[in-house]
Amino acid sequence: MLVIPEILARDLVAIEEALEAVEQTFCAKARGLARNYPVVREVVGHADAVFGVKTGADNSVPFLGLKAGGYWPHNLPRGLTNHQSSTLLFDPDTGRASALVSANYLTGIRTGAASAIATKHLSRRDSESLGIIGTGTQSVYQLKATLTVRSIKTVHAWDPSPDNLAAFGKTVTDLGIAYRAHKNRADAVRLSDILVTVTPSTKALVERDWVMPGTHISAMGADTRGKQELDPQLVCAAALFVDEMAQSLTIGEFQHAYAQGLVDESSIRGSLGDVIAGTADGRKSVEEITIFDGTGVALQDLVVADLAVRRAIEKGLGFQVEF
Incomplete structure (x- = not known):
């Protein structure tokens, strides 16, 4: 399994690249080639947190996976961002877990990308x-x-x-x-x-x-x-x-x-x-x-995580671990 920590994810995917990738996966979904699966999102009842799991797949790439995380409103005094999340990708051919990607920065740019794509077209x-x-x-x-x-x-x-x-x-x-x-x-x-x-x-x-x-x-x-x-x-x-x-x-x-x-x-x-x-x-x-x-x-999260993995492999970055 390839592990991509937060500090590395920030260097692997630029906003412009995220915008292009998210636009492509939105289009793939419209053409029936990609799907978001039902979301689990709940109030935790601890630390005023909200936690969710989003899953999906894009067969045009292909990629398959999930992002888990949410909102912890008391994190800033701890030196952490309020939004915390991680993405787990699976090999679409075998179902084996293939990559774990820190998703705090990637969530930020994929959200900005979706908004900008809407602005571009609307x-x-x-x-x-x-x-x-x-x-x-x-x-x-x-x-x-x-x-x-x-x-x-x-x-x-x-x-x-x-x-x-x-x-x-x-x-x-x-x-x-x-x-x-x-x-x-x-x-x-x-x-x-x-x-x-x-x-x-x-x-x-x-x-x-x-x-x-x-x-x-x-x-x-x-x-x-x-x-x-x-x-x-x-x-x-x-x-x-x-x-x-x-x-x-x-x-x-x-x-x-x-x-x-x-x-x-x-x-x-x-x-x-x-x-x-x-x-x-x-x-x-x-x-x-x-x-x-x-x-x-989910498709937004997964496509930027998949892009980070591809860039990491090209550059020989990230950490390979047995899983």
Whole structure:
């Protein structure tokens, strides 16, 4: 078995490579060549943690495996990130475990990649302003991934933590981009052509009336029952896209509008993979509001882990162990 520790994973996969790989596996799923299997995601009842297991396979590559991990909200004082996860890959031909890959960094870039792919296919091409609701660790991945697909001139941000806003602002300005931190969420939303929400919120942070016509929204925070970032009235007023239908309606952003009877499966225009594959329409007009519900799927995790393994083998890196 090949073991890839966290410090090595960071050197093996760049955001641009992750974006290309995730886009390809989304397309493979739309064409029936890849599948996400049912997710296990539960509140642990210890340390306020949420733990989940995501599994899947892409026969076009091929790869097979699982990612296990979750959210431990008290980790920062311990010198650890709140999100902790690991990916286990199996040989598709024999079923033998073939690689164990630390997935903290890889989870960050695959989440940024999914959002950026949605932005690439669903936002207006002339979009120049990016709004970020939630400026924790994931916001940097979102920023850098978005910059690979759109020419962003100004970043607007909101976060309840002034320290988070300041740290994120330094990252933005170091890249030579104008930065505005907002005390009012509504101002950040109204001024954004592209809006990314990436928080652990359990109540709506973005209201319908704040969103301008033509805005694209990547809602990336909701991945557990009860999480919420968007007003259900906003959801039912927009063109809707998902990474995985079943997850979106049960643990994703659209769960709330679905539970209230405001949307159903027929309200979803398609998966992001369908748009990439050309089997579903993306944005239909410059005035349309589009929303991508990024719940996070196994295929994203597995494709970046598989890429890390391939790069490690090419470079003679990682640690081989008997298993």
